[in-house]
Amino acid sequence: MDPRLREAAETGNTDALYVLIGNDPDILERIDQIPFVQTPLHVAAKQGHIRFAVEMMNLKPSFAKKLNPQGLSPMHLAVIAGQNMLVLRLLKADKDLVCVKGRGGLTPFHYVVKTGICVLLVRFLEACPECIEDVTVRDETTFHLALKEDQIEAFNILIGWLQRTRRTHGSVFSFEKKMANWEDDEGNTLLHIAAKKDQRDELKLLLDSQLWLHVKAEDSNGWTALQIIKDTNRRGVNINRNESEVETKIKQLKDKVTFERIRVLGDRTRLSMSVDMINTMQVITALVITAIYTSSLSPPGGVWQDNGDNNTAAAPSLKIAQTYPFSNNILANTSKILIFGDKTERAGTAIMNQQIYGVFWFLNLATFGFTVTDLVTVFLLSSFHLLLFLAIPLYMLLISYFCSMTILAPTISWAYVNLFFMALFGFFPFLLFFSLLIFSKSIRQKKAEFRYRNQMREALGMNLLGPSRTLMFCSQYILDGTFGLWMPST
Incomplete structure (x- = not known):
């Protein structure tokens, strides 16, 4: 220089x-x-x-x-x-x-x-x-x-x-x-x-x-x-x-x-996903979940307005169907009752045919389940600090959906089916927690690491891991396994 x-x-x-x-x-x-x-x-x-x-x-x-x-x-x-x-x-x-x-x-x-x-x-x-x-x-x-x-x-x-x-x-x-x-x-x-x-x-x-x-x-x-x-x-x-x-x-x-x-x-999690994907999911999910939940409140064909014989005026097609030979077939009627249950014809229950109701129920449940999952993901990705305020109402919406389907079920059997799913989803978070905890492949390894970690804490004069600390570690471990299912490490 x-x-x-x-x-x-x-x-x-x-x-x-x-x-x-x-x-x-x-x-x-x-x-x-x-x-x-x-x-x-x-x-x-x-x-x-x-x-x-x-x-x-x-x-x-x-x-x-x-x-x-x-x-x-x-x-x-x-x-x-x-x-x-x-x-x-x-x-x-x-x-x-x-x-x-x-x-x-x-x-x-x-x-x-x-x-x-x-x-x-x-x-x-x-x-x-x-x-x-x-x-x-x-x-x-x-x-x-x-x-x-x-x-x-x-x-x-x-x-x-x-x-x-x-x-x-x-x-x-x-x-x-x-x-x-x-x-x-x-x-x-x-x-x-x-x-x-x-x-x-x-x-x-x-x-x-x-x-x-x-x-x-x-x-x-x-x-x-x-x-x-x-x-x-x-x-x-x-x-x-x-x-x-x-x-x-x-x-x-x-x-x-x-x-x-x-x-x-x-x-x-939010920063790992694209903005376009989040926006698209929000729009589609909102439309689908609105349509599905509306159909659970107002099923196709409407509901019975009165109990018993008064319903015949509301459903003349069912009265006409009873005159056909198929309706008088004892074997067909018996199998239909065993599988789908006998119609209650109570006020407030769906008028639609039991078999059609089964198809409607299955498609509605499948679509609603996927939509709720996507909606939780959208909430999680877009603003995680609001998750506690959004997840609880969303979870209650799912429970109320099955409650509505239980009330509107045209047969006792379908009412029991919906009641079962309402109870299942009511305990779903707890079932998910324990299933991930019990069936994880590396649970034994994690237990050994916890014991070894406690030995290190003891050698350093620290307090051993208490129930709250252990629960926090287990929760993070389960979250890691859950996120790893759909967001694998690169």
């Missing part, structure tokens, strides 16, 4: 820069042709000259992603030098600079985590959420680096962000499971690193917040996190660490996730 250009960059003198460009128009172009070079933007970034750096990015945007001979970009140097204002200005100009990989595969975001600059950490995550997926050449995630560098505050923020992020990788839980159980090139998960460094608070945080931890995972030496914890307890290792003050947003990320967790999972 021309010494005069270097001096202009070190002093932040943009006037001198344009004088040099006027004397030699190719002065910046020659630098850009070198693959790894110290550019004027590198120098200005290290010194914190914001105006000069922005001017240089305007003239040569490629300089922002160019690495110097040490394998560092301008944003790398600005982070290392603590030039936070300049870092934020570069971030505003191009958020992709956060993901530029330098020496060892380290990005500026990795350096922010290693240095524990929590203000920049939050700003980077807001501007470029994808940066959390970058790994080093040693397969280390930002979570690994935070633990290895004893940046406890940064680690707590990352875990809080992971629980709240709407990002998905195919299914609702796949991204969170992937990040929580990522292994570096030595087979170390987050549990292994925290256990080896005796970071008790971080181990407790992981066990409390992450259902998906592979607690039995082994490192390259064949050790599980529990074995490392027990070995550390025997040696009596204790590491003291200081906690620093954080801003309001940082504290919010560090707080435990409670009911917000449900909303996060719903938003992840």
Whole structure:
């Protein structure tokens, strides 16, 4: 680099820069042709000259992603030098600079985590959420680096962000499971690193917040996190660490996730689907469910207006049908009564023929069932935080549908059939819960993991999983299996 250009960059003198460009128009172009070079933007970034750096990015945007001979970009140097204002200005100009990989595969975001600059950490995550997926050449995630560098505050923020992020990788839980159980090139998960460094608070945080931890995972030496914890307890290792003050947003990320967790999972599901598909489902579902429910209240042919003999005037076709030989066939009438039941001819019940009513009932039930399922999905995808307000009325609508069909049934047998389905759907949520819980293929494995997790909690002096905590974990596990049926991981 021309010494005069270097001096202009070190002093932040943009006037001198344009004088040099006027004397030699190719002065910046020659630098850009070198693959790894110290550019004027590198120098200005290290010194914190914001105006000069922005001017240089305007003239040569490629300089922002160019690495110097040490394998560092301008944003790398600005982070290392603590030039936070300049870092934020570069971030505003191009958020992709956060993901530029330098020496060892380290990005500026990795350096922010290693240095524990929590203000920049939050700003980077807001501007470029994808940066959390970058790994080093040693397969280390930002979570690994935070633990290895004893940046406890940064680690707590990352875990809080992971629980709240709407990002998905195919299914609702796949991204969170992937990040929580990522292994570096030595087979170390987050549990292994925290256990080896005796970071008790971080181990407790992981066990409390992450259902998906592979607690039995082994490192390259064949050790599980529990074995490392027990070995550390025997040696009596204790590491003291200081906690620093954080801003309001940082504290919010560090707080435990409670009911917000449900909303996060719903938003992840919503963001994985296309808007056009959701809108189409909403329109079609609303029309179909309206037509079906109306037909249950007013079946084709109407209903009997009076009881007994008074109904003959309302249904002359049935009176005429009784004069035909088929109606006098004892065998036909007997089989018809056994299968469909005898007509009650009560006021308020359907007039239609029993056989036709069977076809009508089956088609109505099948269509209504699929429509209700789609409607729940639409509500879930479009606005999950309203699910509790929408799902309950929808569920009651389904029960009232079968109640209406029970009352309108033309025969006692059909009334019992509808009554059975009304009771079945009344207990359906509970049946679904227990069936998924009992018939899951990996239920034994999950029980073993819960026992192992409790052993880790005991070794760390934590309370064992109580009924409420166990129920929460089981619920998330069942949700994972349910979503996995129609949203497989990619």
